[in-house]
Amino acid sequence: MTLKLYCFGESGNAYKAALTLELSGLAWEAVYVDFFGGEARSDAFKSNVNAMGEVPALVDTDHDYTITQSGAIQDYVVHLSQKLTGSTPEERREVLRWVLWDNHKLSSVAGPTRFLMNFLPEDKRPKEVIAFHQGRLKAAYAVLNDHLADKNWIVGNAITVADISCCGYLFYPEPFGFDRADWPHIDAWLTRIEQTPGWKHPYDLMPGSPADRA
Amino acid sequence: MTLKLYCFGESGNAYKAALTLELSGLAWEAVYVDFFGGEARSDAFKSNVNAMGEVPALVDTDHDYTITQSGAIQDYVVHLSQKLTGSTPEERREVLRWVLWDNHKLSSVAGPTRFLMNFLPEDKRPKEVIAFHQGRLKAAYAVLNDHLADKNWIVGNAITVADISCCGYLFYPEPFGFDRADWPHIDAWLTRIEQTPGWKHPYDLMPGSPADRA
Numbered sequence: 001m002t003l004k005l006y007c008f009g010e011s012g013n014a015y016k017a018a019l020t021l022e023l024s025g026l027a028w029e030a031v032y033v034d035f036f037g038g039e040a041r042s043d044a045f046k047s048n049v050n051a052m053g054e055v056p057a058l059v060d061t062d063h064d065y066t067i068t069q070s071g072a073i074q075d076y077v078v079h080l081s082q083k084l085t086g087s088t089p090e091e092r093r094e095v096l097r098w099v100l101w102d103n104h105k106l107s108s109v110a111g112p113t114r115f116l117m118n119f120l121p122e123d124k125r126p127k128e129v130i131a132f133h134q135g136r137l138k139a140a141y142a143v144l145n146d147h148l149a150d151k152n153w154i155v156g157n158a159i160t161v162a163d164i165s166c167c168g169y170l171f172y173p174e175p176f177g178f179d180r181a182d183w184p185h186i187d188a189w190l191t192r193i194e195q196t197p198g199w200k201h202p203y204d205l206m207p208g209s210p211a212d213r214a
Numbered sequence: 215m216t217l218k219l220y221c222f223g224e225s226g227n228a229y230k231a232a233l234t235l236e237l238s239g240l241a242w243e244a245v246y247v248d249f250f251g252g253e254a255r256s257d258a259f260k261s262n263v264n265a266m267g268e269v270p271a272l273v274d275t276d277h278d279y280t281i282t283q284s285g286a287i288q289d290y291v292v293h294l295s296q297k298l299t300g301s302t303p304e305e306r307r308e309v310l311r312w313v314l315w316d317n318h319k320l321s322s323v324a325g326p327t328r329f330l331m332n333f334l335p336e337d338k339r340p341k342e343v344i345a346f347h348q349g350r351l352k353a354a355y356a357v358l359n360d361h362l363a364d365k366n367w368i369v370g371n372a373i374t375v376a377d378i379s380c381c382g383y384l385f386y387p388e389p390f391g392f393d394r395a396d397w398p399h400i401d402a403w404l405t406r407i408e409q410t411p412g413w414k415h416p417y418d419l420m421p422g423s424p425a426d427r428a
Contacts, residue, residue, distance in 0.1 A: 052315070052357050065304075069318070072311035079303070089293070090279075097286035101266070104283070104317040112350075128342040136326075143266050 012169035024081035098162035114176035148185035223422040226383035228270040238295035312376035328390035362399035
């Protein structure tokens with residue numbers, strides 16, 4: 001089986017797919033996409049990989065199958081590996097619930113906020129937008145922190161793609177208004193993820209980082 | 215079976231769950247949540263219905279089961295009814311992909327934008343945030359419009375929960391920067407949804423509307 005993940009280090013959404021692949025035990029390889037050079041929005045990329053013009057995209061060359069959206073890639077990796085999901089139908093729906101929550105409330109806000117605060121020139125950073133997003137994020141961190149107050153993992157007794165989805169942006173060093181010290185239950189859970197055998201930091205797991213462009 | 219959906223008319227996320235229930239043919243009833251009066255954020259609601267303090271929430275009283283997040287509710291309704299999903303595993307993953315895309319790119323931006331533009335006092339509407347969100351939404355409408363250029367439905371040959379998710383905010387009359395006339399393929403697809411037997415407008419399907427508070 002040949003699984004190729006189109007990704008770049010700075011993308012927390014790509015990290016969710018990459019970490020899911022890595023922890024699943026399946027063999028996979030990263031294909032670097034020069035996002036900051038415009039590659040994801042090129043006609044070639046849109047025609048051949050993802051019409052939405054985004055990473056991550058997973059290509060299973062053996063099955064001539066391409067799938068995009070981090071949560072759908074996670075679903076395919078779970079399908080192939082039978083790992084990293086709940087152990088009952090109810091647990092699997094609970095995993096889906098948190099993946100959806102992450103997509104709706106956490107990553108979809110954290111990603112743009114981190115982009116605006118770090119990857120735009122300083123004089124082009126929209127202060128009102130950043131402040132608004134940080135307010136929404138604070139509410140999301142509170143929901144996640146409360147949920148983890150009496151749990152090791154988001155669903156059930158082991159790491160699932162729900163954990164991997166929700167942590168997508170939380171290991172990055174660039175500031176976007178998240179400080180682990182403010183959220184003790186999130187902090188302890190991130191430490192548990194870091195201690196999971198096979199875990200890697202996004203900049204170690206995928207090609208490309210701000211250091212390469214410095 | 216008794217399915218109770220906690221909802222209110224103005225919520226496009228609740229509409230996704232309500233329309234899925236209605237088109238599934240299952241019996242269900244709406245339980246009005248006074249969102250604008252703060253009910254969803256009350257301790258009672260958080261303790262008894264949804265710790266996240268949001269609608270929609272679906273309670274299946276026969277199975278003592280509660281599920282939240284519109285996409286997870288849709289998954290449960292599909293599980294119960296075996297309707298409104300793809301006909302193969304690949305189609306079902308494609309449905310999931312578009313539900314995730316909607317949660318990440320469309321509804322999660324359209325909802326707050328509509329709120330800021332219509333349900334806040336005029337002097338408290340953050341112009342820069344609204345403009346930023348409308349820019350993101352325009353990119354999302356373009357993706358959806360292009361996808362629908364040669365298709366009747368988002369996935370396969372019939373309406374699925376992917377269609378119901380993506381249309382969640384698009385029937386509302388309050389302005390948020392979406393005009394059907396600008397996006398002909400979206401417009402034709404919305405007409406197909408409206409013509410689906412059983413379809414109802416959000417303010418006809420769920421209790422509560424701006425008219426009630428006028």
